[in-house]
Amino acid sequence: MPAAVTRRPTAAAHLDRALGAPLDERLAGSFRASVDADRQERFPHELCQEALDWGMAEHLIPQEQGGSLRSLEECFALSRTLSRRDLTATVALGANLLAGLPVWLAGTAEQKDTLAGLLRGGRFLSFALSEEEHGSDVLETGVTARRTASGWRVDGTKWSINNAGHASGATVTARTGDGVRGLTLFLLTRDRAGAGQWAPLPKLRTHGLRGSAFGGIAFSELEARDADVVGRPGQGLEILLHTLQVTRVLVASFALGALDTCLAAAGSFARSRRLYDAPIAELEPVARRLSDAYAELQVGEALAQAACRVAQVRPEQLPLMSACVKYLVPRLANDSIESLSVVLGARSYLAGGLWHGIVEKMRRDCAVTALFDGSAPVNLGVIADHLPALAHARACDEVDDLPAAVFAASADDLPWLDDDDLELVTASDAVHPGLAATREALRRDGHPVAHRGELLDLVVWCEAETARVDDEVRRSAGSAAWRRGGAAYDLAARYSHLHAAAACASRWLARREESTDPFVTSGAWLVLCLRRLVGRLRPGPAPVDDVDRAALARLGETPGPEQWSDHDALREDGGRGT
Amino acid sequence: MLPWGTADDLEAFLGDPLRPSGPLTYAQAVADDKDEAFPRTSLDALQDWGYPAHQVPEALGGRLASLEELAALSRVLARRDPAVAVVANSPVAAAMPVWLGGSPEQRDAVARAVLDGRYVALGLTEEQHGADLVAGEVTARRTGDVYVVDGVKWLINNVRLARFLCLLVREPERSGLRSLTLLLVDLDALAPSSYELLPKIRTHGLCGADVAGIRLRGAVVPVSASVGRPGRGLELVARSLTVTRTLVPALSLGALETALRCTVDFLQDRRLYGGTAVDIPFVQEELAAAYLDLTVADTVARCCVRVMQVLPELGPVSSAVAKFVVPHVVEARMRRLSTLLGARYFLREGHWSGIFEKLLRDARLFSLFDGSEPVVLSALAAQLPCLQEDVDPRCADGVFRGGHAACGPLADLRFETVADADPVTAGLQDVRTTLLRAHPDDPDLATALDLLRTESDDLRTQAGTGLDPRSELGQRQAERYARLFAAVCVAREWQASVDACGDAVPVSWLTAGLLALLRPGERMPRSTAEQMFAALMIEHPAPPARAGSRGEGRTLCPQQ
């Protein structure tokens, strides 16, 4: 949130510089290359190769394995940076991480070595869970692994799998028994498979991420060793659920990266396009949309950054928080991109137009972030299942808070993930008390906060809304239509907004004292975020005012693609202000 | 002939859209989209059926007798391929200024061309000026009996295929709002050296459509090419847009209808958690809400088309309402449905050939062209202060279940570019009283009707304040008005149906429909959702159950 500090350049800023100017058509990291590959349904090999040449593989390998992955936040920033240019490449590299995580969390030394070797060799991996007949219902997995004299034999077909076409290895979920202990994870490599035992299916043709090697893999009498089992036999579901908690947070980086680019494009267009004798940025409906999108970007970033750190310092909060991030951030990004498309008018539909038509590609690609690693209904289901306990904990005051590091401006050297610390449910929401803390701080405030009055109103409204949600949960949670019902999911969606509001408030509270940025110290930043969240829950007319104008000014100052690879922009936060 | 007769006939002619190939099948639609190919096969089939005749008013030798029928036909096409629907309907849309204001010779010439299968294009947009038509830079200098035209029009549908181009130009010697003239340019007669057709512009929706530009360099056009009086181009365009904005919603509805069927068809068959996906309460409620949106948007669209036919002076209001409400509701709903379809929404093959996402991309254009959402709302906002006159609500009775009124020659439609009274919303009080009397013990209905009245009172009080149509408050006020107007249409239509045949859908659906418009995003009561879901399942019966799967009756969600 504070204005950019020129400290140690981040890995993400280095990556940006290595990839060069996105508007330079000759470069693999250009919008032009991204749009062209998409149109030809071609995998963006060149861009992936550039990222790998730069050293991306090391960032997918934890430090204890000799790599440089030590902070989810950094991983998130790298992924967001690459996403700004091309989601197809980023999602493919993201699938490598998704496939690798179960092994990093629960694998053997040998498996970790194998995996690190594959990644360093620039190979692709698949996370092979879904099947044609079974998506969200993991327990129905049809691929089987049967015991043989020497190990296991894997049979069946995975479908709707990223990297399936070119994967050298895969973490495969197979059925080895019944019920919740009936799934086992295997790390399988293609070089060990005999002829016909590992057959990639033809590429599935898609509307977004068109260049992906998206498809299926048919396993037929594939021999696996005991040493290929990740964790213990029957432990598959647990490891999967742990893995997904982490990747659900990281998926938000795709969404935010896409929104970064679309917002930059819409902002740039709005400043230069003239209608009715003035730039359209001065038309209030246009300014409204830009300011809202900027706010949603801030909210998404605040929530996701906190979740990255929570995973490392308070993993028991992750089951809830990861579901909130996975539901809300893609949602905010997609809503914003839709709204920005209205600003762009015809140019959001033209293949060759503004910045080579990257916005339209991003719009298609970003839509999918709401689907994989648990779709919106699945994540709402997870949140809804939490709500009764959360309400109860709040009623009994059994809620603790989070360490300062979660919301501080920077947090170095957090402990790395440990599978033993990951849980399956969160008993009480430790993010939410940030609202009360902010309220109290504002009430007894020694700091002059220009927007104090409105901030208090907003925070108090969020707290009251939480009380209403909790009441409603208490009233209806027992009823027949609660489970997987619309009412429960609506409450879950509302709750995710309130959870995000608390994350924003906590971030502001933790950072304002060190900040010298009037946008922060005046409370305008938090007003912007909370208004947007509250506005989504309680829609109403919102004339453009000083807070919006300040937000638009900041949007104007945010380095656009012209500056992404600029040396001077090599700042701690990648040069992007807040 | 009754509209539905013709639309049914077209539907029967086109056959099963799920066939593996052939004109106006989903497979063909997806293939054309992928290849960015002009949908020749499908258009040829339509030509065989005689579709172009429906683009030409009856009085001019065509078969266009009613806008309602035209809307029904367009919807049949949009259900299969919205891109084809747009191209096939482009003659009527692009030639609307001629139908409305052209001379008898102009009408005849265009009619003959269209009946021969030729296209018409409408050239309004310029690269630098978008919605700000008054700033247009294509000029026509008058010298003697001719205009000399220079400049570039951009993003013009079918211009490269067209015989006629309705071209909006500036006459430099005129000024202000009266500086624009609409010319009917016969491209066959234009000296080839005086114009150039620009390359196809690739778009991401309606990929098959041939959208391009035209550059005119000293093109000589007779003065008689002016459609209506010179200097009155802007008014004529506004009047044309009033009609075409009323017709666009049918295209949106066609897309939503297929999207819904496509989703239902998948979910009915999808095994999940020991049952099928349609056993999940959330899925049922989402589908019910989609069905409700479809029903509500359909009612609004139809009423607004009938307004054009029986109460054209209200057209400037109703067309804005239809053009805002219907594409808006449809787009939002299609996005929600995409979540239900899961990975299949994303595939360009397999389930229904992957038609869903193409529909979504195409449907997005319906809120853009002929006036984007903010533009339409500002057009409506500008009229609100004028809608003050007291008016007898019965004037609008014909809009509701008026039978299928023929509209007569389009040239006889009498309306201005602004309306000055609104007999549709004026009927709120009466319909409310009737409904409350008939359903005295229905608190939900009473609440919805109270909300409607409060909205109406609020808006009436505020209308005089004359907000800037391009301000946020002006736009939001217009949106509220549009929603109110739409809701009153739904209520009056429901009541008219009861009056006419003593029957209608359950009153709980009416309540839900009113709330869907006034409080978008709020969920209907579970009991209503169950009813609507059941009705939807009757419309779309489930395929025969598949062989049972393992883990029968399991309810454990792995994600907990």
Ligand SMILES: Cc1cc2nc3c(=O)[nH]c(=O)nc-3n(C[C@H](O)[C@H](O)[C@H](O)COP(=O)(O)OP(=O)(O)OC[C@H]3O[C@@H](n4cnc5c(N)ncnc54)[C@H](O)[C@@H]3O)c2cc1C
């Ligand atoms: C596939 C396709 C086919 C088309 N076919 C044709 C055709 O056949 N003939 C033709 O003439 N045109 C055609 N168009 C052009 C289309 O009508 C224009 O795109 C449209 O008029 C909007 O212009 P614009 O995109 O340049 O946006 P602009 O008009 O430049 O608008 C930019 C922004 O300003 C906002 N804005 C503009 N006016 C207002 C206002 N009054 N109040 C509030 N906000 C406002 C807009 O919402 C938008 O956010 C077509 C476009 C497409 C994509």
Ligand SMILES: Cc1cc2nc3c(=O)[nH]c(=O)nc-3n(C[C@H](O)[C@H](O)[C@H](O)COP(=O)(O)OP(=O)(O)OC[C@H]3O[C@@H](n4cnc5c(N)ncnc54)[C@H](O)[C@@H]3O)c2cc1C
């Ligand atoms: C681009 C892309 C990449 C992917 N990559 C991978 C990959 O690398 N590896 C992999 O294993 N998978 C991958 N997937 C698959 C993805 O995770 C599945 O699509 C997802 O799990 C949903 O499954 P489904 O589409 O089969 O829908 P289903 O699970 O069959 O669900 C159908 C519908 O039922 C409803 N539903 C399901 N569960 C619930 C619930 N709990 N509550 C309420 N409603 C519910 C939803 O509306 C859902 O859309 C990818 C998908 C995409 C689109």
